[in-house]
Amino acid sequence: MIPELTVTEVRLTPVLVADPPLLNTQGVHQPYTPRLIVEVVTAGGTTGLGETYGDTKYLELARPLADRLVGRSVTDVNALFSLDLAVDESRVRGAVDAGGLRGVQSADKLRLSVLSAFEVACLDAQGRALGLPVHALLGGKLRDSVEYSAYLFYKWAAHPGADADEWGAALDPAGVVAQARALSERHGFSSFKLKGGVFAPEEEVAAVRALAEAFPGRPLRLDPNGAWSVATALKVADELADLLEYLEDPVLGTDAMAEVAARTGVPLATNMCVTTFGEIKEAFGRDAVQVVLSDHHYWGGLRNTGHLAAICAAFGVGVSMHSNTHLGISLAAMTQVAATVPNLHHACDSHYPWQTEDILTERVPFTAGHVTVSDRPGLGIDLDHDALARLHHRWVHDDGTFRDRDDSAAMRVADPGWQIPTVPRW
Ligand SMILES: O=C([O-])C(=O)C[C@H](O)[C@@H](O)C(=O)[O-]
Ligand SMILES: [Mg+2]
Structure with a gap:
């Protein structure tokens, strides 16, 4: 040693x-x-x-x-x-x-x-x-920059009782398009993912259509986090078939995903159906998912992300990258490992543009929607x-209110009767 x-x-x-x-x-x-x-x-x-x-x-x-x-x-x-x-x-x-x-x-x-x-x-x-650099420890980079997509959310203008934030509200197609424009002007993103499962599917379909009109030909994704029934998922897939790069977790569970996948040509992506190595065999065997969104946090690190990508390659399943709220350390780590994955053919998700605070001396910048793969020692960042x-x-x-993330508790501040909806919600 x-x-x-x-x-x-x-x-x-x-x-x-x-x-x-x-x-x-x-x-x-x-x-x-x-x-x-x-x-x-x-x-x-x-x-x-x-x-x-x-x-x-x-x-x-x-x-x-x-x-x-x-x-x-x-x-x-x-x-x-x-x-x-x-x-x-x-x-x-x-x-x-x-x-x-x-x-x-x-x-x-x-x-x-x-x-x-x-x-x-x-x-x-x-x-x-x-x-x-970390990428050298993982076998070396295959690209000099990693592409990220704009992660669009329906959002309120402000948290209850607070002043409006710099982004404003996005609660309808026009608001979603305005948000997409703002993110793309700031960071140069050219593909867009809309977090769905918030409004009735027709409204979310309208938002995707509005995005397609505003950004013709750009890759678009919709992710309702399993809030739909198989019938709803098939209807949406049919309506958006020409516009979507992929539909992400339209339904919950391998059975339902396999059923939807068998009846649509729209690729299904997931960060819910396959999130552990143990779930791969059945889901891939049944062709339930066509793209897996890796996430080095819950897959167990950067080396496991590489193993996951290799398994996906063997089965002809695509690889993309999932994100939750995170800071620059995780963005740097995602970028280092993404640079080493040969079969990464989709822009990665990142919440980072939504985080106005960081614990790095310099924020990790997006240029034309890409993060440059640092060749500095380690992750190439400073605390x-x-x-x-x-x-x-x-x-x-x-006082403990925020120490455990609870999106339903936050919703109850505005809507005291709110409970996490049972799925399928639509
Ligand atoms: O399905 C996904 O892409 C996510 O889970 C990403 C995030 O968790 C997102 O949905 C959120 O934070 O609201
Ligand atoms: Mg998702």
Whole structure:
């Protein structure tokens, strides 16, 4: 073991990050969302960065993991994944939190979601110590930039009781098109994904048609997070067949996805039906999904993302990338791994344009809708310690309202009778 690469300290910093009132089928984003920042410090004085979900159940696992990492080498990543990390099953059993937008909830997925931040931090530390970018540690980049799509949301102009944000409301086709224009003017995006499952399907179909008219020929996606019945999904697929790059999780579960896939020519993408390695065999065997949205957080890191992409390639299934609210560490990590995936033929999702706050000294910029793949050591980013302290201070002083993401609770602030709708909703 190279002594300089030994982990001497792991710092865990939960933060609350400002989030706009973005609507989805479960409710609306809260004004602040929790994230966890992981810093892995080595004997040689290098610090690697990682980021993952910051809700209580992730923090509970991160603490024992951090303790067990001390004394190991940052190159010992495989061993990290074989650590016997006890997960409290009650944390995932019957869970209906915002994780419900990300498919099955299991103890293993929870464990992988925490491990991923440590894996990224260890790779960042290795890269910094060796003077190599993370993509080099993953076998080298295949492209110099990674394309992202504009992630469009129905949204309110403001959180209840707050002033309007810089984006304004988007509650109809004109609002969605205005939002798409604003995002594309700022960041140069040329493909668009609309988060659906919020309004009746006819309204969302009208919004996609309006986008097609405003941006002729551009790739468009619609994602109702499984809110539709098979019949509704087929109707929408039929109506939008000529306009959609793919339809994302129109229905819930492999059976329903397979049924829709068998009866439409529109490719089905998913970050709900296939979110673990265990779900691949059945879904691919039944041709239930044509594109998998990888996500290094819950698939268990950057190396697992590569394994997933290889399996997709073997089965002729496409690869794209899913995103939840995240900061620049995760965007840098997504970009590093995306650069190494040969069969990434779709623009990746990213919530990052919605995050006005970050904990980096410089934001990761989009240029013509792309993020340049950094060749600097590690992830190629630097932590702004003051910004981290500010967002952590907010977490410390929160009374618990925002420490666990709860889109339905946020919706109840405006609509006290709101409950997460049962699916299919339409
Ligand atoms: O299905 C998806 O693409 C997502 O789950 C992305 C996000 O979770 C999004 O729906 C959100 O945060 O409201
Ligand atoms: Mg989705």
